[in-house]
Amino acid sequence: MSLDDLSETVTDVYADLGEETAVSLDRETRNELAMLVAAYEPEDADELVRRAVHELFQRSVETGNLDFHLRSGFDCTYDEFLSGMTYEEMAGGVQRPERDGNERRYQF
Template identity: 60%
Template sequence: MSLDDLNDDVQAFYSDLDDDLAVELDRETKNELATLAAVFETDDTSELVRRAVHMLFRSSVESGDLDFQLRRSYDVTYDEYLAGMTYDEMTGQDQYPQRDDERRYQM
């Protein structure tokens, strides 16, 4: 195969993407998906999209981006979500009442 063949395949896949996906794609995303379809020699672009979602999820978990977003939005981490409880609940730190430092030494 040559560069011209690859270019032809990418262009062919690119033109077929509107028929295969119910998702709006910008030009850059469409071109990248067409390139991947040509390189991996698949007509099933939905499989490539599924792989992409899995890769994005995995890289978000590994880089800490998912935890950052979860902590920012929900004040939990992914591990806490999977466990069904927060770290404070796991370690028992939330079962003790908060100390009132202002009244601690009053008599």
Template identity: 55%
Template sequence: MGLDDLTDDITAEYGELDDEYPLELDRETKNELAMLAAVFDSTDTDELIRRGIHALFRSTVDTGDLDFHLRQSYDVTYDEYLAGMTYDEMTGADQFPQRDDERRYQM
């Protein structure tokens, strides 16, 4: 097997992707999926897509991107989501009364 065989396999996989998925794949995505299908000798591109979603999810967790977006949108982190409670709830910090900073230094 060589470069020509790889190119042929990618081209064949690329052509089959048009008929297989109801979502529209751009050229770059189809090319990458075709490359993965050819390299892993997989006729089940659904499995490659599932792996891709898992890899993207793992990557966003590992780099902190998921926590960043969760904190922006929902004011929680992934760990808080998994635990079912916020850090303040875990540590008991939300049980103390709020300080009255206006009256704090008045005598």
């Protein structure tokens, strides 16, 4: 797999997710979410789920866990994804066709 494969996969999954995603909760997760709702008193539980995704993403980036999985599955890193080119290409080792600068929907 490659950087192009990752970009295509992210675009496809983004489209598939849509605006809302139903998530089934096991007993432990439901209990933990109930505790967080009681403590933080958000408008609705969806807000805490959004925060949880942001927190997991942030931690995955900071610990290198995201890069580990991206390197294993797509042979690239998150930084390479954001820049649109691999480290080798950044160093001038490989030439890639020019990209539309508006391809990244989300940047950390």
